[in-house]
Amino acid sequence: MGLSWQQGPLGTGAVGRFLVPEVLPDRLLFAEPLRRRMRVQFGGRWIADSEDVVLLHEPARYPVAYFPLDSIEPGVLTAADRTTQHRDLGTTTWYTVTVDHNSKPRAAWQHTELPDYANELSGRVAFAWRAMDAFYEEDERIVGHAADAYHRIDIRQTSRHLVVCDGDRVVADSKRPLVLYESGFAPRWYVPRDDIDESTLTPVDGQTFCPYKGLCSYYDIGTAHQAAWGYEDAWTDVRRISGLVSFEPDKVHVELDGTQLGLEPGQAVISHGVDRDLTVEELSG
Structure with missing residues (x-):
């Protein structure tokens, strides 16, 4: 996330490298x-x-x-x-x-x-x-931590074909997902509700938050715990994903244009939880 978190250039799991002749220290502040x-x-x-x-x-x-x-x-x-x-x-x-x-x-x-x-x-x-x-x-x-000036989110409309299955049951089938690119993370695919069989989603108690996107709600799919999530009222800068749902490719079967997605570097997220036990009402206020 940004400069030093997750796969950022100063992070411990950076996916890129500095093109310099000398080996850099393990830690750079x-x-x-x-x-x-x-x-x-x-x-x-x-x-x-x-x-x-x-x-x-x-x-x-x-x-x-x-x-x-x-x-x-x-x-x-x-x-x-x-x-x-x-x-x-x-x-x-x-x-x-x-x-x-x-x-x-x-x-x-x-x-x-x-x-x-x-x-x-x-x-x-x-x-x-x-x-x-x-x-x-x-x-x-x-909320969460000081805002990272190097953290960026880009959202793009796409016509790629995304299919989500739980065993033999189709959970989502869409040719109009949004793809969200976020600094330090692999792409995330968000699906409109009209392209989802909502009977497959079981809301989970509790929410976490993202300092850049807002309050996040979670869903179980069958026996897969927190296999999907979404931002019902995403913050202004990322309003386009409000009400859409994204899916964990290591918990349910997710295919993009016929290719199964897996857990890529940068896709495992350490959630903030609710800051100092902040209530939803306080955070929204």
């Missing part, structure tokens, strides 16, 4: 200015507000936003009796975040003995995403 105003809310108050946020991309991790100390409300951070060692960035000091009667231990951290090559993070603090009430870019809430 990348820090850059976010160039967006970001705010953090906790205990009903804004506790950080900055246009000078630095985003850290670390292999196999979501991007992390680091705020300058002078952008954080005084008295919010209390140093905890805890330090750890980051394998690349040295000693990490942890903080308790407190606002009035609301307190979260180890909810923020700072790399306090940075090597010279990582001075972009000097004097900066990151907040644990799940411990905070919310993060915002300007006046719009960001």
Whole structure:
């Protein structure tokens, strides 16, 4: 997902490679200015507000936003009796975040003995995403993690023939699926409801979310658990997939133009779950 997650170029499962004469280190960290105003809310108050946020991309991790100390409300951070060692960035000091009667231990951290090559993070603090009430870019809430500027989604209409079967039963048959290309993932095929035998889909309790697409609902197909999913009300940038359904090719039989699809690199997704036990109503609000 984006620069350093999944099959991104700095990810641990990158599908491409850098064309350079020397072997690169196993781990490359990348820090850059976010160039967006970001705010953090906790205990009903804004506790950080900055246009000078630095985003850290670390292999196999979501991007992390680091705020300058002078952008954080005084008295919010209390140093905890805890330090750890980051394998690349040295000693990490942890903080308790407190606002009035609301307190979260180890909810923020700072790399306090940075090597010279990582001075972009000097004097900066990151907040644990799940411990905070919310993060915002300007006046719009960001869920899951800081948005990755290298993450891209393209949706294309196609006339290719997609067939989904559960044993001998045809679940879907469409010559008008949408294909969704997402950074770091293999293509995903979404089918209109009119081309699906909806009696084969059994809704599953619980939803997860994608920071780029919205709330995701799941379906069992026969004995195949969570073999299909869809976004009933996909977010604005990907509105075209709203109400459509996609299928897991390792759980049910999926054919594209007569060729059976399998689980490709980048197709296994680690879902976010619901951020800090966020309710559907809160997330939608």
